[in-house]
Amino acid sequence: MHQKQMKLSQSKIPLLDSINLNETINSGQVFLWEKKEKSWYGINGQDIIEISENPLKIKSLSHSEDRFFRFDDSIEEIFTNISRDKIVKNAIKRFRGLRLLRQDPFQCYISFIVSSNSNIQNIKNCLKKICVNFGEKIEFQNYEFHLFPTAEDISKKSIQDLLECGLGYRAKYVKKASQDVVNGKIDFEYLKKVDYHTAKTKLLERFGIGNKVADCILLFSLEKLDSFPLDTWMMKILKKYYYEKIPFEGKTLTPKKYDELHEEIVKYFGPYAGYAQQFLFKMERENYQKKWL
DNA sequence: TACTAACCTGTACG
């Protein structure tokens, strides 16, 4: 038993070592990670994940770390598969250590509902308050943490309670979304099993979830690697680098156009289009941020 | 169906 565990954790180190944590954590996928002294700590639903450097180690409350970092994906094959042009190839070369994460579905669902028309810092603040105010307090590695609250926890809170987390008009979305999980209108295990289109349709029926938020939830927590969230940044990227390959007409992205564009994108990038999105997004964000430094 | 304005909140500019 002991030996088996040793073997498992040893074999994970090369995989973990190939990851650039800083890049991955700061890629807009996750919002509840912080560095304390020499380790990174992240909240993932009812789990806490720790990554320490020197020596490189990974640890979590409920041993979900292999799933979280998608060690089950054949990353080199995926890189080859999505390298359809120079742009993606260079982005992968530049951010080789960036990884797509497999998040806790409920936390991911709430996180991206909260993200709408907001900014990264504000999103982080809101989610942190949601944890501190409603999540279970846990001691881990001599630090105090708050887990992400469950759907039941949030569904019982008043709008007023939620407003105190800085959610603004999103407070009602968050409450309703939580109730929908409790009453079974949203069933993550079902959504994982069905295909992209079926799962997306279900999510879009919910109040406060539009095309972009639905795609983030699908890509980051529901096994839909063909999801490709189209936000303002991705539209900029498509116009800038893919004008000929994936043309887009018109000023606004209507639901119908969003669908058509997604279809073209999957035709072009293939079944791992979501991975490509992550690298392109990172590339453009990084270019943009440089201007402000 | 396509297009627009309004929307909570915090912060970065002018």
Add this chain to the structure above:
DNA sequence: ACGTACAGGTTAG
């Protein structure tokens, strides 16, 4: 100082 704009969008008209 104080007003305005904007942020990985969504909804209502």
